[in-house]
Amino acid sequence: MSSEKRKVGRPRIYEDNQPRKVFSLRNDLIEQIDAEMEKHSKVLGFTINRQQFIEMLLNNWRDK
Numbered sequence: 001m002s003s004e005k006r007k008v009g010r011p012r013i014y015e016d017n018q019p020r021k022v023f024s025l026r027n028d029l030i031e032q033i034d035a036e037m038e039k040h041s042k043v044l045g046f047t048i049n050r051q052q053f054i055e056m057l058l059n060n061w062r063d064k
Contacts (some may be wrong), residue, residue, distance in 0.1 A: 025033070037053040048056070 022043065033050065037048060037050060039051065040056070041047045
């Protein structure tokens with residue numbers, strides 16, 4: 001992200017210029033994802049966020 005302060009009411013400006021999309025999941029699925037994410041974070045030795053975990057899953061599926 002840019003180091004400049006963003007204007008009120010304006011969307012964030014990302015340096016990679018990639019459009020952002022959002023998808024929603026049921027609460028029970030989020031809880032399952034968070035539990036698996038926490039297990040994987042312990043294996044890695046550092047905390048990952050949900051986006052990083054989903055990217056890791058997608059990369060793992062793609063590489064198989």
